[in-house]
Amino acid sequence: MTVQRILPSEEAEAVVDLARQIADAELAPRVADFEARGEFPREVLRTLGRAGLLGLPYPEADGGAGQPYEVYLQVLEELAYRWVVVAEAVSVHTLACFPLATAGTDRQRDTYLPQLLAGDLLGGYCLTEPAGGSDAASLSTSAVREGDRFRVNGTKAFITHAGVADFYALFARTGGPGAGGVSCLHVPGDAPGLLPQRPEDKMGLNSSPTAQIVFDDVMVDADRLVGELDGGFRIAMAALDAGRLGIAACAVGLAQAALDHAVEYARQREQFGRPIIDFQGLGFLLADMATSIAAARELTLYAARLKDAGRPFSTAAAQAKLFATDTAMRVTTDAVQVLGGYGYVSDYPVERYFREAKVLQIVEGTNQIQRLVIARRLAKGE
Amino acid sequence: MKIVVLVKQVPDSGLERHLSSDFTVDRASASNVISELDENAIEAAMALADAGQADEVTVLTVGPDHAVETIRKALSMGPDKAVHVQDDAIAGSCAVTTSAVLAAALGTLEYDLVLCATESTDGAVGGMAQMLGARLGVAAMTGARKLTVDGQKLTVERQTEDGHETLTASTPAVVSVWDSMNTPRYPSLKGIMAAKRKPVTTLSLSDLGLAPDTVGAAGATSKVVQAEPRPPRSAGQRITDEGEGGVALAEYLASQKFV
Ligand SMILES: Cc1cc2nc3c(=O)[nH]c(=O)nc-3n(C[C@H](O)[C@H](O)[C@H](O)COP(=O)(O)OP(=O)(O)OC[C@H]3O[C@@H](n4cnc5c(N)ncnc54)[C@H](O)[C@@H]3O)c2cc1C
Numbered sequence: 258m259t260v261q262r263i264l265p266s267e268e269a270e271a272v273v274d275l276a277r278q279i280a281d282a283e284l285a286p287r288v289a290d291f292e293a294r295g296e297f298p299r300e301v302l303r304t305l306g307r308a309g310l311l312g313l314p315y316p317e318a319d320g321g322a323g324q325p326y327e328v329y330l331q332v333l334e335e336l337a338y339r340w341v342v343v344a345e346a347v348s349v350h351t352l353a354c355f356p357l358a359t360a361g362t363d364r365q366r367d368t369y370l371p372q373l374l375a376g377d378l379l380g381g382y383c384l385t386e387p388a389g390g391s392d393a394a395s396l397s398t399s400a401v402r403e404g405d406r407f408r409v410n411g412t413k414a415f416i417t418h419a420g421v422a423d424f425y426a427l428f429a430r431t432g433g434p435g436a437g438g439v440s441c442l443h444v445p446g447d448a449p450g451l452l453p454q455r456p457e458d459k460m461g462l463n464s465s466p467t468a469q470i471v472f473d474d475v476m477v478d479a480d481r482l483v484g485e486l487d488g489g490f491r492i493a494m495a496a497l498d499a500g501r502l503g504i505a506a507c508a509v510g511l512a513q514a515a516l517d518h519a520v521e522y523a524r525q526r527e528q529f530g531r532p533i534i535d536f537q538g539l540g541f542l543l544a545d546m547a548t549s550i551a552a553a554r555e556l557t558l559y560a561a562r563l564k565d566a567g568r569p570f571s572t573a574a575a576q577a578k579l580f581a582t583d584t585a586m587r588v589t590t591d592a593v594q595v596l597g598g599y600g601y602v603s604d605y606p607v608e609r610y611f612r613e614a615k616v617l618q619i620v621e622g623t624n625q626i627q628r629l630v631i632a633r634r635l636a637k638g639e
Numbered sequence: 640m641k642i643v644v645l646v647k648q649v650p651d652s653g654l655e656r657h658l659s660s661d662f663t664v665d666r667a668s669a670s671n672v673i674s675e676l677d678e679n680a681i682e683a684a685m686a687l688a689d690a691g692q693a694d695e696v697t698v699l700t701v702g703p704d705h706a707v708e709t710i711r712k713a714l715s716m717g718p719d720k721a722v723h724v725q726d727d728a729i730a731g732s733c734a735v736t737t738s739a740v741l742a743a744a745l746g747t748l749e750y751d752l753v754l755c756a757t758e759s760t761d762g763a764v765g766g767m768a769q770m771l772g773a774r775l776g777v778a779a780m781t782g783a784r785k786l787t788v789d790g791q792k793l794t795v796e797r798q799t800e801d802g803h804e805t806l807t808a809s810t811p812a813v814v815s816v817w818d819s820m821n822t823p824r825y826p827s828l829k830g831i832m833a834a835k836r837k838p839v840t841t842l843s844l845s846d847l848g849l850a851p852d853t854v855g856a857a858g859a860t861s862k863v864v865q866a867e868p869r870p871p872r873s874a875g876q877r878i879t880d881e882g883e884g885g886v887a888l889a890e891y892l893a894s895q896k897f898v
Contacts, residue, residue, distance in 0.1 A: 271831045279825055309828030322828050 260513065260554070262331060269328040275308060276332040284339040291464040292342075292609060297421050298464060299379075302346055305336075306376020311350055314499075315358050320371035326499070326561040330506035334554070337510025341613045342465040344510060346379070348503030349417045352621075353380025353426045355496040356441045360484035369443060373424065381422035381446070382500075383413040383470060384493055390415070391626050393428075394436040394490060398472060400429035402479065407431070407442060409450075409475040419468035420453035422446045426496070427472075432487040441489035443481045450475040461612030498571040499564065500621050501578040505557040508578075508585035508617045512550045515585075515592035515610040519543060522596050522605075539595060546588045553581040572634045579627035582617040589614040640788065640810070641695045642684045643748055644718065645741065645755035645767065648702045648709035649674040652760040661856070662863035663731050664761050666703060673709045676756030678716070678823035679816050683786055684754050685717045686821065692788050695719055697748060701729060701740050707839065714834035715826035721837065722748065726844040731856030734762060738770035740854055743847040745775060751810040752793065757782050757817050768815035778808035784819040 264270050283301050291298050305311055313329040315321025329351070337344035354373050357365060372378060389395045398411025409429055416425075423446045432438030444451065454469040484492050520543055523534035533539050560573035589611040593600035600607045618624045650656045650669030657665040687693040696718040700706050703725065710721045724744050732740065745753060753775075758765035772779025784803065785796035797804045798817050826834070844851055852858060878887045892898045 268832065272828060275826065275828065275831065304825065307827060308825045 259517075260334075264328065264331070265325060269324065272310075272313070272322070272324060272328055273331050273335060276310060276335045279305060279308060279310070280335050280339045284336065284343055288340040288342075288464075289606065291340075293463075295463045297466055298340075298343060299421060301343060302350075302379060303377065305343070305347065306378075309376065311347060311376045311379075312354070312374030314351060315354065315370070315374055319358060319366055320374040321358075325565040326502060327558055327565055330502055330557060330561050333503055333506040334510035334513070337507040338514045340464075341507055341511050341610075342462050344507045345462070345504075346418065346465065348500060348507060349382055350380045351503060352496050352500040353382045353422070353424065355499060356426045356483040356489075356492045357443055359495065360441070360488075360492050361443075365443070365480070365483065369424075378423040379418060379421065381416055381418040381425040382496070383416050383425045383427045383444075385414050385416070387412055387414040387469070391623060393493065394439065395434075396428060396430060396439065398427075398429045400427075400431050400440060400442060400477070402431070403476075405479045407477045407479060407482070409442070409444075409472045409477055411472050413470045413472070415457070415467055416453075416470050417465060417467055419456070419470050420466055425451075425470075426483070427477075428489050428493050429472075431489075436490040438487055439490040439493070440486055441483040441492050442477050443483050444475065444477055448475050448477065460615060461609065462616055497621055498574050501574045501627075502557060502561055502564070504617055504621050505553070505560075505574075505577040505581035508581040508614070509550060509554045509557055511610055511614055511617070512546075512553065512581075512585040512588040515589045515607055515614075516543070516546045516550055518605070518607055518610075519546070519592040519595040522599070533595075542591055542595065546591055549584045550588060553577070553584040556580055572631055572639070575622070575627040575630040578622065579624050579631070582614070582624060585614040585617055640687070640693045640751040641697070641749050642687065642693045642752045642754060643697045643699050643745060643750045644677070644680050644684045644713070645753065646677045646681070646698050646700045646709060646713045647674045647756075647759050647761075648672070648700065648706040649759055649761040656761075658863075658866055661731070662866050663856075666705075671705060671709065673712050674756060674759040674761065676758065676760070676816065676818055677713070679818050679820050680754040680756050681713055681716050681718065682821045682823040683814075683816055684752075685824065687752075687788060688717065693752075697722060697750075699741065699744055699748070700724070701732075701737055701744070703730070710839055711834050712826070714837045714839075715830040716824060717830060719837065721839045723839055723841045724843075724847065725841055726851070726854075728844055728851035728855045728857075731859060732854050733859040733861045734764040734766055735770065735860045736854045736858045738767055738774060739858075740844075740847065740849065741767070742771055742774035743849055744842060745771070747842070747847070751791075752788075753811070753813040755813070755815050757815040768813045772813045775811075775813070778812040779815070780806045780808055780812060781815045783814050783816045786814055786816070786820065 283304055309322055312321035313324045314326050317323040333344045384393050386396050400407040400409045425444045427442045427444045428439050430438050431440040450473040452471040456466040456468045524532050526533050557577040560570050560577040563570035563573050592607045593611050596607055599605055648671045651672045654670055659665045684696045688696055698713045698718045698721040701724040768779045768781045780795040782797050783795040784798040787794045791810045793808050793812055795806045797806055
């Protein structure tokens with residue numbers, strides 16, 4: 258990858274270098290095999306964790322690395338360039354830590370966060386339900402207070418890391434209907450009655466388990482309520498604002514991988530006596546791919562810098578997620594085209610990139626929902 | 640126990656490498672990295688430190704100014720401090736004179752165990768541990784694939800072509816390791832940050848009491864007078880199978896001592 262990065266500090270350079278080094282040595286050689294076998298790379302994530310890469314954007318006082326989002330996202334991009342599942346796993350873990358890190362009490366942060374950020378544990382985020390993804394405020398999983406515990410019942414759907422996560426950020430209904438009746442609970446992965454179902458058979462991301470989780474009378478201590486009672490929906494949305502940027506960074510890394518592969522191929526493959534990249538029809542296609550990736554990266558980093566500066570960033574984050582993931586879809590589609598028949602067979606990774614890109618337009622708010630977020634701001638004259 | 644790990648900065652063996660006009664390794668224009676096996680020596684030291692068997696790990700390197708990058712890299716894996724012997728007169732040293740510099744530097748340090756790689760990825764002489772053992776008057780156990788420490792007793796499994804030998808010695812001693820000994824850890828972010836603050840002592844030849852003309856190109860015991868690039872790969876030998884292909888293959892493999 259020949260991306261010129263402008264990083265804010267020497268420390269940040271070291272962080273990104275370390276990520277790249279581990280990605281080259283540990284991710285790149287394993288991705289094809291693990292994807293083919295559908296095995297989750299738990300040990301690879303431990304390696305990242307031990308290196309300190311599972312708590313990047315959280316404060317050092319809580320056990321994180323205190324890195325700006327701008328740096329964290331470029332680490333995700335480097336990981337996604339080799340293996341999007343691993344980058345997404347880091348992103349989901351970061352998302353799962355968000356409620357405690359931003360809304361937890363001092364005592365909760367002291368008790369849980371250092372462990373969560375130390376790198377040995379992996380998190381999951383339980384918001385979506387079978388009946389509702391986009392309309393998350395209509396969720397129906399219930400958490401009923403009984404003494405000093407909550408009794409949780411219901412089913413969550415499409416949960417990344419279902420069955421392999423050590424803890425979950427769970428959103429459940431504690432009050433009346435709508436967004437105002439949702440609370441956030443920090444739930445241990447081995448809680449009795451927490452039942453991950455059979456993993457879904459997916460189009461891509463085959464090395465990452467995605468499954469329903471049934472909550473069957475799961476008892477959760479009341480001191481695991483994160484934020485205020487019935488105040489969970491705001492936390493869920495704030496988490497997704499930040500999480501979206503992670504998905505955008507994954508999309509940029511994935512698209513860059515597809516571009517680099519396509520360029521290398523087009524420089525070597527000859528037809529009609531010359532390298533196919535010399536045909537303007539293909540050269541221009543690659544030029545457009547490269548340009549839209551550069552734009553997606555900058556939009557993503559712009560949103561991150563707004564966040565790092567403490568400015569409102571959710572519109573920019575929605576724009577970045579929308580643009581970067583649509584870019585990844587188009588770029589990976591075109592990369593298949595550049596390889597012709599070889600793009601359609603699994604001897605080359607481009608068909609996998611193509612399948613992986615699709616999901617990025619769906620998760621953490623579909624791209625229709627991103628447009629909705631952006632349009633609403635415009636309608637309000639903001 | 641105090642451990643000193645020898646570390647060398649070398650041109651990246653994964654990239655194209657060149658010799659200077661005087662046939663010494665071109666270090667100035669190369670992309671320099673830590674010699675790969677040195678990471679195994681550091682890992683061996685840090686494993687002992689993690690197990691509570693070593694209370695101080697020092698990195699020692701002889702090299703030009705930019706070798707300090709390699710020192711930081713080594714320190715980010717966990718050692719406590721570093722010593723950098725730097726003197727323009729050292730440039731062009733052969734392995735024998737380098738061993739004299741290292742021995743002199745070790746003389747300024749406290750150590751129970753000196754760990755190093757069996758060979759470097761640039762010179763690949765593979766004699767440093769032996770030479771240091773001789774110069775320091777301590778045991779040198781080379782080519783280790785396993786090292787255990789029991790008080791002052793060191794036990795090494797020495798990798799040989801057809802198995803291994805078990806060697807023992809008491810401290811102080813020099814042990815050189817192969818990559819079969821362990822898998823080096825990645826530095827952690829915390830390690831990288833901490834490495835910037837760890838002490839690095841720079842020593843010159845006069846600090847070590849060595850005369851400039853005993854080292855470097857002047858004092859070298861060997862000199863490269865000619866070098867040629869490796870010839871391009873030849874096309875290889877093609878066996879056409881006319882019913883006897885298998886036999887021909889087996890004969891070829893036998894003639895090359897593969898079978
Ligand atoms: C691989 C994978 C991993 C996932 N991981 C997680 C996870 O870890 N945690 C989690 O909670 N969820 C996860 N999800 C769920 C994901 O966030 C949801 O699938 C997504 O939010 C969409 O919800 P849905 O599938 O119910 O689709 P629906 O909400 O039913 O949407 C169907 C279609 O209607 C469109 N649509 C809906 N509402 C509107 C509207 N108002 N305007 C215009 N169009 C609209 C959508 O854009 C979409 O095209 C994951 C999904 C996948 C596929």
